[in-house]
Amino acid sequence: MLCPRGHQPSLEHPMQSPPHDPASALAIRNQYRQSQSRAARLRLLVDTGQELTHLPPQAMRQCVLQRACAFVAMDHGLLLEWSANNGVQTTASHGSAERLATLETAADPLAIGPQWLERPDTDLPCMLLLPLRGADEGSFGTLLLANSVGINAPDNEDIESLQLLATLLAAHLENNRLLDALVVREQTMSELVRQLFTAQEDERKRMAYDLHDGLAQTLAGLHQRLQGFAGRCPALPEPLDADLQAILKLAQHCVGEGRQLISGLRPSVLDDFGLLQAVDKDADRLREAGVAVHWRSRSL
Incomplete structure (x- = not known):
């Protein structure tokens, strides 16, 4: 049938969506998760750094330990520092005291980088060691994170962020020690x-x-x-x-x-x-x- 003015009728076809690509959707989800992870790492470092400037040394230690445990979902943590006579002093803790007692022997004063350890036959089968390094790159303590059940090791970026967090704490503690030494010297x-x-x-x-x-x-x-x-x-x-x-x-x-x-x-x-x-x-x-x-x- 002819339309008015002699035009042929036109058939309108609805716009078709592109075919579903599972690989593209998975890539988008992965990118989204990665961006969320990067934002969480940045927020951990920025928020903690701002808070440390207003805290006394002991509160600094406890704050960093608890935030590090929460970041990697580990339920035990211990902060060890070496004294001048090479003695080990526990300056902050999180979790069961009975289980934490087994962590002190795992500290390595010579460690210069983070270490992931798995100990299947213990109360805390997985553990992350983060050395506290001073301005001279020497270690004066260790941040130990552990979990009561076995979990997979955090990815490298998470471990690097936690090491930055430990280094941030070390810098604040060292600054406080220098200020205390300066006060004593002035006195x-x-x-x-x-x-x-x-x-x-x-x-x-x-x-x-x-x-x-x-x-x-x-x-x-x-x-x-x-x-x-x-x-x-x-x-x-x-x-x-x-x-x-x-x-x-x-x-x-x-x-x-x-x-x-x-x-x-x-x-x-x-x-x-x-x-x-x-x-x-x-x-x-x-x-x-x-x-x-x-x-x-x-x-x-």
Whole structure:
């Protein structure tokens, strides 16, 4: 039959979907799973790294251990660290204490990389060892993950992510150790400086007392004897009298310098009224000499 205007009728065919390809669907699912795995690894490292910056060392250890166990679905974990005398110290644990006791013997202080171990006849038949490496690439501990039932080994990317997590923990622990060592060093230096100042002050005090009781008394006695001699001495010729007066002035000057020396070593006002009054008195003395001095004290 002819359509209007003489056109032939057209048959519309529905769009056909491409044939189902099982291989393509499987590849897409695999890519999706891989992308999810990569996102989970990245989230593990980023989230843990951010959290570690706000935690004390012991909480850092427990946080990393629990997150590592959860990431690979293993129900036991142990964090071992070597002490300075090569002793082994358990610093964090997760799981049954009875079963964890068998893990300590599996730690390898010489390990430089992750290791997957299978022990079929034990309570924890599979185990992952992750060394804690410091800045010198030496190992100062081990992160042990184990499971009470046998499971397949994690893939290489998961193990690498867990090793990065262990290295991240090692870096934070090492930074804390360095900061603690720096604090101890600063405290030691402060104590040494305090002892040095104390020793200097004690020595200045001793010298001031020695000068006051020794040389200063001798000079004062000499000046008094000279004054007494000059008072009893009959009238002298002018040249001799001038010499005697010069000797008296010299003796008086020596007494004054001795007192200034003693005051400089250990001002008496420092012992009598304390540091602030001593500083104020020295400031007044400098002002009298024409030096502009301004000072203030504040509580620490």
